[in-house]
Every structure is written in C-alpha cells, then in structure tokens.
Amino acid sequence: MADLTTRYLGLSLKNPIIVGSSGLTDSVDNIVELEKAGAGAIVIKSIFEEQILLEAESSLRKAYEDDMIYSAKAEALDYLDLHIKEDTLSNFIKMVREAKSETVIPIIASINCVSPVEWTSFAGRVEQAGADALELNIALLPSDTRMGTGEIEQIYFNIIDKVLSQVKIPVSIKISPYFSNLAQMISKLSATGIKGMVLFNRFYSPDFDIYNLTEKSANTLSTPAEMSNVLRWIAIMSGRVECDLAATTGIHDGKSVIKQILAGADAVQIVSALYMKGLDQLQLMLGELESWMDEKGFNYIQQFKGNMSQKQGTNPAAYERIQFMKYFSEIR
Amino acid sequence: MEQLQEILKEERQQAWREELRKSMKAKERTDMPRVKMLEQDPVERAANHLEVNLGLMEKMAVSEARRCLDCANPTCISGCPVGINIPKFIKRIEKGEFLESARVLKETNTLPAVCGRVCPQEVQCESECFYKIKLNKEPVAIGYLERFAADYERNSGNISVPEVSEHNGIKVAVIGSGPAGLAVAGDLVKWGYDVTVFEALHEIGGVLKYGIPEFRLPNEIVDVEIENLRKMGVKFVTNFIVGKTSSVEDLKEEGFEAFFVGSGAGLPNFMNIPGENFSGIFSSNEYLTRINLMNAASDEYDTPVVSGKNVAVIGGGNTAMDSVRTSKRLGADRSMIIYRRSIEEMPARVEEVKHAQEEGVEFMNLNNPLEYYADDRGRVNKMRVQKMELGEPDSSGRRRPIPIEGSDYFVDVDTVIVAIGVSPNPLIPASMPDLEVSDWGTIKVNKETMESSIPGVFAGGDIVRGGATVILAMGDGRKAAAGMHEYLKVKARNK
Numbered sequence: 001m002a003d004l005t006t007r008y009l010g011l012s013l014k015n016p017i018i019v020g021s022s023g024l025t026d027s028v029d030n031i032v033e034l035e036k037a038g039a040g041a042i043v044i045k046s047i048f049e050e051q052i053l054l055e056a057e058s059s060l061r062k063a064y065e066d067d068m069i070y071s072a073k074a075e076a077l078d079y080l081d082l083h084i085k086e087d088t089l090s091n092f093i094k095m096v097r098e099a100k101s102e103t104v105i106p107i108i109a110s111i112n113c114v115s116p117v118e119w120t121s122f123a124g125r126v127e128q129a130g131a132d133a134l135e136l137n138i139a140l141l142p143s144d145t146r147m148g149t150g151e152i153e154q155i156y157f158n159i160i161d162k163v164l165s166q167v168k169i170p171v172s173i174k175i176s177p178y179f180s181n182l183a184q185m186i187s188k189l190s191a192t193g194i195k196g197m198v199l200f201n202r203f204y205s206p207d208f209d210i211y212n213l214t215e216k217s218a219n220t221l222s223t224p225a226e227m228s229n230v231l232r233w234i235a236i237m238s239g240r241v242e243c244d245l246a247a248t249t250g251i252h253d254g255k256s257v258i259k260q261i262l263a264g265a266d267a268v269q270i271v272s273a274l275y276m277k278g279l280d281q282l283q284l285m286l287g288e289l290e291s292w293m294d295e296k297g298f299n300y301i302q303q304f305k306g307n308m309s310q311k312q313g314t315n316p317a318a319y320e321r322i323q324f325m326k327y328f329s330e331i332r
Numbered sequence: 333m334e335q336l337q338e339i340l341k342e343e344r345q346q347a348w349r350e351e352l353r354k355s356m357k358a359k360e361r362t363d364m365p366r367v368k369m370l371e372q373d374p375v376e377r378a379a380n381h382l383e384v385n386l387g388l389m390e391k392m393a394v395s396e397a398r399r400c401l402d403c404a405n406p407t408c409i410s411g412c413p414v415g416i417n418i419p420k421f422i423k424r425i426e427k428g429e430f431l432e433s434a435r436v437l438k439e440t441n442t443l444p445a446v447c448g449r450v451c452p453q454e455v456q457c458e459s460e461c462f463y464k465i466k467l468n469k470e471p472v473a474i475g476y477l478e479r480f481a482a483d484y485e486r487n488s489g490n491i492s493v494p495e496v497s498e499h500n501g502i503k504v505a506v507i508g509s510g511p512a513g514l515a516v517a518g519d520l521v522k523w524g525y526d527v528t529v530f531e532a533l534h535e536i537g538g539v540l541k542y543g544i545p546e547f548r549l550p551n552e553i554v555d556v557e558i559e560n561l562r563k564m565g566v567k568f569v570t571n572f573i574v575g576k577t578s579s580v581e582d583l584k585e586e587g588f589e590a591f592f593v594g595s596g597a598g599l600p601n602f603m604n605i606p607g608e609n610f611s612g613i614f615s616s617n618e619y620l621t622r623i624n625l626m627n628a629a630s631d632e633y634d635t636p637v638v639s640g641k642n643v644a645v646i647g648g649g650n651t652a653m654d655s656v657r658t659s660k661r662l663g664a665d666r667s668m669i670i671y672r673r674s675i676e677e678m679p680a681r682v683e684e685v686k687h688a689q690e691e692g693v694e695f696m697n698l699n700n701p702l703e704y705y706a707d708d709r710g711r712v713n714k715m716r717v718q719k720m721e722l723g724e725p726d727s728s729g730r731r732r733p734i735p736i737e738g739s740d741y742f743v744d745v746d747t748v749i750v751a752i753g754v755s756p757n758p759l760i761p762a763s764m765p766d767l768e769v770s771d772w773g774t775i776k777v778n779k780e781t782m783e784s785s786i787p788g789v790f791a792g793g794d795i796v797r798g799g800a801t802v803i804l805a806m807g808d809g810r811k812a813a814a815g816m817h818e819y820l821k822v823k824a825r826n827k
Binding site: 056062066 | 452455597601603604606647648649650651652679726727728732737751752753754755770771772774776777779796797798799800801804
C-alpha cells in the first residue's frame with residue numbers, strides 16, 4: 001500500500017491534499033470535519049486587510065447613524081478602526097488556538113494582505129497562537145496605472161521581509177500569475193527565505209448582467225480547465241526554486257493531484273472540488289492517488305514528484321510557446 | 333416642539349425682554365467683540381493644579397450678555413442637548429438678575445457649573461448661534477455665561493435647593509454617581525422617592541471626579557451639587573459594585589423597585605502593540621484616577637504614580653489633553669501628544685488644545701506608536717513611532733491616517749499614557765444576561781423613557797451612548813427619571 005506522506009513547508013503531512021483558505025475552513029467545527037474527511041493540512045480562512053478596513057468603515061457609519069451613540073467629536077470612535085481590527089485579529093487568533101487544540105494535522109494561518117504595514121506584529125501573535133505555518137496571500141491585481149512594475153513587485157518583497165523578521169514558523173506566499181517575467185519573480189521570491197509558494201490565487205471574476213446592466217460575479221468556483229496554467233508553471237519552476245511549491249486552482253479529482261505532483265508540486269490545495277462534490281471527494285481523490293501509485297509501483301510520493309517537470313521531464317519544450325504553436329497548428 | 337416654540341415666543345414678548353432689546357441697537361450689540369475668559373498665566377498654571385479658567389467678572393458677563401440678540405428664532409437652543417432656555421438665562425444676566433439666571437438654567441440643567449466648564453459648546457449651542465451661522469463672527473460665549481451664573485449662585489450662598497415632595501416610601505436604586513446618576517437622583521428625590529446611589533469607587537461623582545482634573549473642574553464644584561442632593565435626602569453608598577458586591581436581583585429582594593444604570597464607559601482601550609504591558613504604561617483611566625482621586629501626585633500618600641520626565645500620551649481627545657497637561661503639572665520635561673491625525677482633526681475641545689499648547693505640551697501629530705521597549709527592570713524607556721499621512725476621508729469625514737513605510741524612529745519615554753477612548757462598563761450587562769446590549773456594549777433603551785429591555789431597569793449616560801458628554805448624560809438622567817416615575821406610578825396602580 002502506497003505511503004501518501006509528504007513534506008511541505010518543513011511540516012509532515014499525512015497526504016499532499018491541503019484544504020485551502022475558504023468558507024470551508026472558517027470555523028473550528030468545519031476544520032475538525034475536514035480532518036476527519038482526510039485532509040493533510042488546513043489553511044484557515046484568510047483574514048483580509050481590506051475586510052478589516054471595510055468593517056471599520058461600516059461600524060463607523062452605523063455609529064454615526066445611531067442617534068443614541070454619541071458620535072460628534074467622540075473619543076470613543078476616534079480609534080474605532082483599531083478596535084475593530086483588534087477584535088477581528090483576536091477572533092482569528094482564538095480560532096487558530098482552538099483549531100490547534102482540536103486537531104493533529106498542520107494548521108496554516110492565512111492573511112490576505114495588500115501592504116506590509118499592518119501585519120508585522122500580527123504575524124508574531126499568529127505564531128504564539130500555535131499556527132504551524134503562515135500563508136501570505138498577496139493579492140495585488142496590477143490595475144493601478146500610476147504604479148510601475150518594479151513598485152508593485154517591491155511590495156511583495158517588503159511584505160515578506162517584514163513578516164520573516166517577526167516569526168520563526170515557516171512562511172509561504174500565494175501569488176497570482178500577473179508578472180511581466182513570472183519565472184524570474186517566482187525565482188527571486190523563493191530566495192527570500194520563505195518556505196513555500198502557492199500558485200496561483202484567483203481573483204474575483206467579473207461578469208455582466210446584460211439585461212439589468214449590472215455587474216455580477218462569474219466563476220466563483222474554479223473549473224478543471226483552470227488547472228493547466230498552474231500545471232505549466234509548477235512544471236517550469238520545479239527544481240528551480242529554493243522553496244516548496246503548492247498547486248491550487250482547478251484541482252477537482254485524484255488525477256489532477258497526480259498531475260500536479262508529477263509536475264513538481266509538494267502539495268496541492270483544494271476548495272471548489274469540496275464545495276461542488278462534498279467532503280467525501282477528499283477520500284475519493286486520495287483513493288485515486290493511492291490506486292495509481294499502487295498501479296505504477298510507487299511506494300512514496302517522492303518517487304514520482306517532479307518526474308514530468310520541465311527540468312526532469314523528457315519533453316521540456318512541452319511548456320513553452322513553441323508547443324502552443326505546434327498544438328494550434330494541428331487544429332483544422 | 334410647537335408648544336415649546338409658543339412658550340419661547342410668549343417669554344420673549346414679556347415686557348422685560350422687550351425693554352432689554354430696545355435698550356441697545358442690534359448693530360451696537362454685533363459690533364462688540366466676544367469676551368475673553370480670564371485665565372491663569374500658562375507658565376504658572378503648568379506648575380499647579382488650580383483651575384485654569386478664572387471665570388468672568390460681573391461687568392464682563394453683563395457685557396457679553398448684551399451681545400446676545402435675543403433672536404426670534406433662537407437656533408442656539410437647538411444646539412443644546414437638553415434644550416436649555418439660553419436667551420432667557422442670558423437676558424437675566426444682562427438685566428443683572430444673576431440668581432434668577434441660575435434658576436432658569438436649573439429648570440433643565442442640574443449641573444450648570446459643571447456644564448459651563450466642560451461642555452463642548454463650540455460644537456453644541458455656540459455652533460448654532462446667529463453670530464456664527466449668519467454673521468460669520470464669534471458666537472456669544474454661552475458656556476462662559478452659564479458658568480458665571482452658576483458660580484454666582486454658589487458663591488452667594490443662596491443656592492436654591494428644590495422642594496422635596498412627601499416621601500412615598502418607594503425605593504429606587506441608582507447605579508453610578510456620575511452626571512447621569514446624579515441627575516436621576518435629583519429628580520426622583522424631588523418627587524418623594526427613597527433614592528440610594530451606589531458607587532463603585534470611594535468618591536462620588538463618577539467621571540466628574542475621577543476623570544476630569546482639578547484644573548478643569550474643581551472637585552468642590554461637584555461636591556456642592558452632591559451636598560445639595562444629600563440635603564434633599566439622597567443616600568450614597570460608596571465602594572459598592574452592583575453586579576459584584578450585590579446583584580440587581582439582590583437589591584430587588586431588599587425592596588428596590590426600579591433601577592437606573594449609569595455605570596458609564598470606564599473600560600480602558602489599549603492599542604495591543606508590542607511592549608504595551610511594560611511598567612510605566614498606563615491607561616488614561618488609571619493615570620487620572622490615581623492622581624485625581626488617590627492623591628498619587630503626592631509622596632505623602634500610599635498610591636503613587638511615577639510620572640516621568642518624558643511622558644507620551646497617545647490620543648487626541650479631551651482625556652488625552654487632561655492626561656498630558658497633568659503630566660506637565662507633575663514635572664515632566666517633555667509632555668508629548670502622539671496622535672495619528674492632524675491637529676485640526678483632534679476630537680479634543682479647541683480650548684483644551686490651546687491651553688495645552690500654551691502650557692508647553694508638544695504636539696506630535698501624524699505620528700503613531702508601533703512598539704515600546706523597556707530597561708532591564710521592565711520599565712518603559714523608549715518607543716518606536718511611525719509617521720502618518722492623511723488619505724481619503726472615512727465615514728466621519730476625517731481623512732484616514734495611513735502609515736508612511738520606512739518612517740519609523742525612536743523617542744525616549746519613561747511614562748506612556750494610552751488615551752484612545754473607552755468602552756462601556758461591562759459589569760452590569762455581564763451580570764444581567766437578559767439585558768439587551770448593542771454591538772458596542774452599550775445598553776439599548778427606549779429613547780423616550782430610557783427603559784432597557786428589562787422592565788424597571790433604566791439606563792442613561794455613557795453606558796447607553798458610549799463615551800459622550802456630561803450634558804447628554806444629565807439629559808438622559810432626567811428623561812430616565814421621568815420614565816421611572818411613570819413606570820412606578822403604573823406599578824403602584826396595578827398592585
């Protein structure tokens with residue numbers, strides 16, 4: 001019987017399937033259920049920097065609208081954003097602590113941040129609460145025309161630098177693919193001292209309701225078709241980075257897990273598959289992985305990890321542009 | 333409202349008012365500059381705890397009262413949270429009838445000597461003065477005149493003590509002896525109730541005593557009001573924490589039939605930044621209470637506070653001003669205000685900021701602390717501060733402070749006072765699970781009666797509003813007293 005254990009961020013995982021940051025991981029009860037369902041590790045639902053600001057803004061507005069609450073030149077409301085932030089952070093820390101006490105699998109805390117400023121001391125508290133690792137979801141959509149490429153990229157390094165100076169637990173980052181030279185960026189980021197990188201986060205997908213002429217959300221959940229871009233970059237960067245790699249987006253079945261590991265991923269993160277198919281999907285995926293390993297004669301994950309990466313694979317050009325041209329030239 | 337307008341109109345048409353208006357042309361009145369309050373010299377007062385504002389002399393008060401145009405539509409009243417009949421009390425001053433002016437004030441304001449000193453008139457009555465809104469001139473000094481009339485009455489020895497109705501034997505409990513509690517007690521005892529005020533601290537007066545320093549509100553002013561209440565028959569029990577010493581249920585068993593919760597908002601807030609637990613870092617509550625109530629400034633007493641030479645006060649409200657100015661009086665070489673927004677956006681009263689500046693307080697605006705450091709004995713000796721810039725406005729209309737990356741620097745400190753606002757006292761809500769509270773921890777009440785979700789339990793002041801003002805607390809207290817009176821009448825009828 002195949003041994004599914006793996007190491008990610010220096011942590012021992014009983015299997016390479018991590019449940020990613022989502023509504024599935026927003027409570028201790030849910031996290032306990034996911035452990036029972038077979039998850040190798042959990043990423044607690046992210047705390048969002050903008051969410052805290054929005055909540056503070058909303059609370060302030062409510063205070064101004066409540067005519068029983070004194071708001072004109074009120075000292076009590078002057079630092080409200082700080083108190084809201086502290087409440088939100090305290091609740092998050094409490095969840096980390098409780099999740100750690102109720103489970104044995106690694107618990108990874110997640111912060112969705114857009115600046116290096118707010119998280120320095122918080123990272124230390126997350127570590128004290130017992131989190132096994134910290135995932136920084138740096139979700140910067142490069143839509144600001146005033147910012148140069150270098151400026152945006154520098155934010156990533158500043159955030160990492162700040163957090164690494166505060167904690168000893170492993171830190172990973174989750175990034176988007178929006179860089180002018182993604183390979184170089186991934187390589188440079190991997191050399192900062194982080195222990196892992198998660199490729200790629202998904203941004204909010206806009207759509208239009210053309211009948212009501214309003215914006216709406218599209219593609220809340222991922223589709224299997226979204227996996228291939230991740231597969232490409234895991235395969236390209238595997239063996240070329242100084243940290244672990246985790247694949248996320250579009251991983252909906254056991255085959256996808258296998259593919260990502262063949263590409264070089266140390267672990268995968270899943271969310272949409274469980275939303276769509278329920279927690280039982282975890283066991284199904286693990287079963288598929290195990291059966292395939294048995295069939296192929298692999299006893300350990302390490303035996304096939306990265307075998308089809310660009311560095312180790314037999315067809316390195318498979319991930320490059322030239323293959324694209326060849327592929328499409330064959331379509332009639 | 334219409335009824336009130338009618339009353340105001342009738343009063344304005346009284347002969348004495350008309351005579352006063354005719355005694356001076358409007359232009360003469362509006363050409364007069366606003367009176368300047370007499371103040372202690374800044375250098376002198378920064379070394380003592382005596383009251384900074386010295387009050388108006390009689391001629392000054394009468395002169396300032398003349399500036400009031402006795403408007404047909406007195407917009408100033410709409411700016412007063414308890415609707416003091418402002419033109420009426422001011423015109424009594426103009427007429428030289430100072431005791432009568434005090435009487436007018438006391439029709440709506442139980443504590444005019446206090447409010448005249450601590451109310452933020454610049455955002456209340458004075459902000460609605462005709463001078464300000466129509467003439468773009470300095471408003472009539474309503475606050476100074478209120479203080480004048482109240483002080484005159486007190487100093488004359490002719491303080492009017494309201495008549496007390498025949499005792500009805502009904503016991504009511506007032507929890508908290510701050511302005512809300514004192515106002516409730518005053519009205520209920522007048523109507524014949526057996527009133528007991530329970531106070532957690534050893535001194536009566538709530539924030540009036542523990543929070544506001546002597547140099548802004550001398551304790552003797554508050555003591556006069558408390559003594560009046562004692563004369564009227566109000567009982568005070570100190571060192572008694574309702575919710576701990578006894579519960580409301582326990583008091584019900586002792587025969588109390590209605591309750592007013594005026595326990596205030598004295599729960600300190602901290603920033604929760606690294607090092608905030610080091611020795612020498614206080615909440616403003618603790619710092620001011622120790623000095624104001626426990627003589628911590630004097631070596632002769634058992635509970636000293638070591639107020640150092642380099643004192644940083646974090647915050648920008650009145651409490652921060654009180655704290656930093658107190659530190660100056662305790663001998664600090666540097667008394668610093670560290671506030672993350674600009675000076676214009678500080679919630680503190682303009683007068684307090686001005687007085688602080690005159691006394692040598694350093695204002696380090698657009699700065700925010702990040703971390704504290706300590707010596708090997710665990711006493712704070714340094715703080716790391718970051719500069720801020722102002723971004724887009726938030727819901728309050730004030731621009732949001734945004735940290736400037738890489739702008740950190742160090743400041744030597746040996747005392748830090750955190751004055752970033754307070755939260756409602758959690759004791760009563762925690763001891764009464766059925767009591768409905770808001771997201772802020774304030775007790776929810778019926779706006780008209782001030783009754784909470786528990787019948788017979790009323791509340792007002794900061795425990796309902798969050799940290800607010802004395803006059804609002806007092807207004808709540810008076811409304812609650814009326815609510816309790818109705819409640820008890822109905823209860824008695826139904827027995």
